[in-house]
Amino acid sequence: MEKYKYLQLKAELLVEGINATQQALEEVGTKYKEQNHGLFGWDFEDHVGINLPDDFILPDETVVQFRKNSLSPYKVCLTGNRLILSKGDIEICEVKWIPRPAFYDTETTTHRKMVKIGQIGGVDCLFFCYQNYCSHFSNDQQCLFCNLVSTSKTYNSVLKKKEINDIGKVAQAAFYEGNVKHVLLTGGCFNHQKEIELVTDILKSIKKHTGFDRVPGVILPSPPKGEDEIKKYYDTGIKAIGFSMEIWDEDLYRAICPGKSRNTSHNDFVHLIEVAVKIFGAGNVYGVFVMGLEPKKTFIEGIRKITELGANVVPFVWSPNPGSQLEGHRAPTGAWFVDTILEASDIVYQSGVPAGTENHCYRCDGNSLLHDALRIKGIE
Ligand code: SF4
Numbered sequence: 001m002e003k004y005k006y007l008q009l010k011a012e013l014l015v016e017g018i019n020a021t022q023q024a025l026e027e028v029g030t031k032y033k034e035q036n037h038g039l040f041g042w043d044f045e046d047h048v049g050i051n052l053p054d055d056f057i058l059p060d061e062t063v064v065q066f067r068k069n070s071l072s073p074y075k076v077c078l079t080g081n082r083l084i085l086s087k088g089d090i091e092i093c094e095v096k097w098i099p100r101p102a103f104y105d106t107e108t109t110t111h112r113k114m115v116k117i118g119q120i121g122g123v124d125c126l127f128f129c130y131q132n133y134c135s136h137f138s139n140d141q142q143c144l145f146c147n148l149v150s151t152s153k154t155y156n157s158v159l160k161k162k163e164i165n166d167i168g169k170v171a172q173a174a175f176y177e178g179n180v181k182h183v184l185l186t187g188g189c190f191n192h193q194k195e196i197e198l199v200t201d202i203l204k205s206i207k208k209h210t211g212f213d214r215v216p217g218v219i220l221p222s223p224p225k226g227e228d229e230i231k232k233y234y235d236t237g238i239k240a241i242g243f244s245m246e247i248w249d250e251d252l253y254r255a256i257c258p259g260k261s262r263n264t265s266h267n268d269f270v271h272l273i274e275v276a277v278k279i280f281g282a283g284n285v286y287g288v289f290v291m292g293l294e295p296k297k298t299f300i301e302g303i304r305k306i307t308e309l310g311a312n313v314v315p316f317v318w319s320p321n322p323g324s325q326l327e328g329h330r331a332p333t334g335a336w337f338v339d340t341i342l343e344a345s346d347i348v349y350q351s352g353v354p355a356g357t358e359n360h361c362y363r364c365d366g367n368s369l370l371h372d373a374l375r376i377k378g379i380e
Contacts (some may be wrong), residue, residue, distance in 0.1 A: 167206065272329035
């Protein structure tokens with residue numbers, strides 16, 4: 001159907017990956033925004049030394065994550081001064097790389113390039129990873145889809161330790177430039193008290209440098225231990241919080257996320273979301289999932305339950321990332337993702353949960369289809 005054309009194309013591009021000619025990539029990293037691997041690597045193959053776009057834009061403004069795959073039938077070529085996406089010999093549409101933010105090359109007062117501290121996701125989301133470490137790798141209990149350690153070793157492109165004041169300065173520069181609308185903060189799993197203190201200091205610095213009273217955006221912390229800790233995150237001044245539950249089906253969750261599920265059970269997550277909605281308000285809490293590793297039935301059950309609690313959902317489209325335990329596997333088809341996300345979007349739409357787009361929107365990242373499916377229903 002015509003109205004689903006770009007949703008279908010995005011699903012295909014995320015599942016199959018994409019290629020681009022050298023000419024098409026010529027100005028990526030100078031004029032256009034390049035990948036900087038702030039946390040995970042989403043390409044099908046590593047590309048050390050080659051600048052690739054982080055994401056790109058389809059004609060209806062849909063943002064798509066660039067996932068390099070040399071074997072993909074999808075390719076972007078430079079034709080005249082237009083970037084043209086083709087599948088095999090068939091031309092599909094013009095696409096646009098995203099302009100590189102001017103602040104990327106600015107240095108902080110501690111002489112660090114700002115791009116190594118914060119990066120833009122999509123068009124308008126300023127991303128800070130405050131801790132590139134996850135304890136689950138040390139005993140081989142990492143989530144099967146995760147490539148945090150291998151990405152960090154392969155690219156080593158961002159600062160592991162960031163000065164608090166530098167984070168505030170980067171936020172100031174990014175918001176001043178005009179495109180940024182929200183922040184996204186996350187880290188691996190570590191000591192709760194230390195994490196809360198660190199996030200409190202980071203938000204204090206962002207508020208001081210931007211003038212926000214409460215900062216539009218989302219914190220994705222390691223799972224808090226209860227109401228008190230959630231309240232402390234609220235008190236930092238961030239507007240929304242998310243919980244990376246990953247998989248709804250309980251047995252699959254335990255199998256796919258062995259370390260994480262040992263620390264935080266399925267029911268713990270449901271409880272945390274319920275409590276967080278009371279503190280942050282309906283629509284300001286997110287359940288974050290990896291979509292494509294469990295059956296449609298259980299994924300949809302999760303969407304129904306999370307929205308009944310008054311929370312929103314961010315489901316990332318899974319692809320087999322290099323360095324993860326599932327490297328070399330295959331994701332479901334693009335058609336499966338479209339069919340499943342359309343059903344999910346009906347549930348979200350009918351739930352009446354506030355869309356929360358001031359904290360996270362369809363322009364924030366190119367690896368989820370839900371915002372795009374909701375846009376078709378008029379929610380931007
Ligand atoms: S909790 Fe899982 S997904 Fe998150 S960083 Fe650790 S291994 Fe990766």
